[in-house]
Amino acid sequence: MLGYLFPGQGTVRIGMGAWLRRRPAARERLDRFDALLTRPISPLCARGPMERLVATEHAQVAVTACNLAALTVLEEEGYEPAVVAGHSVGELSALHAAGVLTFDDTVRLVGIRARLMAGVGETGGMRAVMGLPVEQVEDLAEAACAPGEPVVVGLENAPGHVVVSGALPALDRLAALATAATKIVALRVGNAFHSPLMAAAVPGWAEAVREAPMREPRVPVVPNVTGEPTTDLGTLREALIAQLTGRVLWTRTVTAIDAVAPGVEVGDSKVLAGLSRRAEARCLSMADPGTLRRLAKTVAA
Template sequence: MAKTAFLFPGQGSQHAGMGKDIYDNHSGAKNRIESADETLGHPLSGLMLNGPEEELKRTENAQPALLTASTALFEMLKEKGLTPDYTAGHSLGEYSALVAAGVLPFSDAVKIVRQRGLFMEEAVPSGVGAMSAVMGLDRRELQVVTENVSGSGDIVQLANLNAPGQIVISGAKEAVEKAGELAKEKGAKRVIPLQVSGPFHSKLMQPAQDKLESVLSPVVFQDAEVPVVANVNAKEATKAGVLKQQLVEQVTSPVYWEDTIRRLLELNVTTFVEVGPGNVLSGLVRRVQRRGVNVHAVQDMESMEKTIEKLKKEES
């Protein structure tokens, strides 16, 4: 029987004005967005709805803002009777996936990701780390490149394995630059430096991982109502303890997103619904599997109505 997966975006999908449409037109979404302000004691809604963009994209703001918008949209879909067979989220999006799967209440999740963002900002001094997207090179070849560069001292590693020929590397600035040059020599089509505040999903994030582990330790997780496919190993899990440990490991581990999509396909998922701002994940699904799947993106009232209509047609 065909299955459905809900996918939740990570940092980078945020933009000023996200959530404004649902805030203005849906009482439940408005309540969710305002509850984030109350929980954090911080006017997050103002940044989400009005910006400024520079302030919103700060890691400690972008992460709770994306979680808030994504889970508000999920609750709206749930209200319409649409629920997933599996959930998954890209990096920060894994927290939204866990909220959707009933593992964490929103109030706990939004506090955790706010702290997670702060820890990630503080882990490495500005300008020391970097990330670059490498386009058009096989992951095995790129793995060899990063290992050779890291063998000389500074750390660089695969960080986001997003889709075939689309991999992000992360680590010390000079090592990332050197790996990018070697990747081009090996045949990479392009190497694009990313405008990020730190070397996320690299071993340089260990201080952030240690602090996050302390924050997560007392938080009560529930077993998942539907399986969550994790970033760290692209395997589905439902046990609360496993899901918590994977969140800890995720900070310094690569995001195996291509593998996550392939695993969902193995599990007979034929419908993917991206729930949250932007459509980055929808594009990545299509890069992994061009045919035989239905891909939808829900980010406002209009796209939600269109998606619901299309899903009903697919079912009939």
């Protein structure tokens, strides 16, 4: 038994997916993904430039392509998940792994999500606040808000690793107030995701999600906005809509996954494995060349 964790757009880098293309089944999946797009994403993953790859309209598509190709590798090796979750846009990959979305519908929805979120325009940004409990960061965010300049906790990534999201002046005020933080890092993202500033993208996204064909999940899915495993299709659909402006409860999510089975980060990233360690949860990364061998030992144990 394994828990599948799918990374989100903050994990993109030039060269992503290269190891997947050495596996014939994964290469075929990447080629099929490209064929469903107006413009293939694989050349951008391979060669960049980075400023285009990190743009929202490309990053979400790129990470999903690698996630689904990595899933193919696990399928080829004979693995099946006991529970799944995805970080932010990774939730679409998780829903595909659980049988809720077809491959084609997953590709279509990630394209819609990326375009809608990119279309909001530059309204703000995101910063990781290190070394403080989430409750303290919530208080700092409340103090840093001003009329028309919101800032909220957007992601609870791990203990001592909280991401705030909001208007740039509010982020600057929060940084000035967070004198006890060990580090504050500006994230290389295009906007204030998982905050009220994404509200303009919600109507179009809600329409797309509600119209998308979905099937009952084969295994429990842990939505970002609840951190609780569920097999209720209505809950999953509404949670997918809510996460556009809602908080990603990732610490709670990995704890829920770890209670069921050891995790594996399904994609070309080591970010979620690192966050899981901070939360004292088990997780291997498929970006580590030795992971498939370790998975075999883990499952045997």
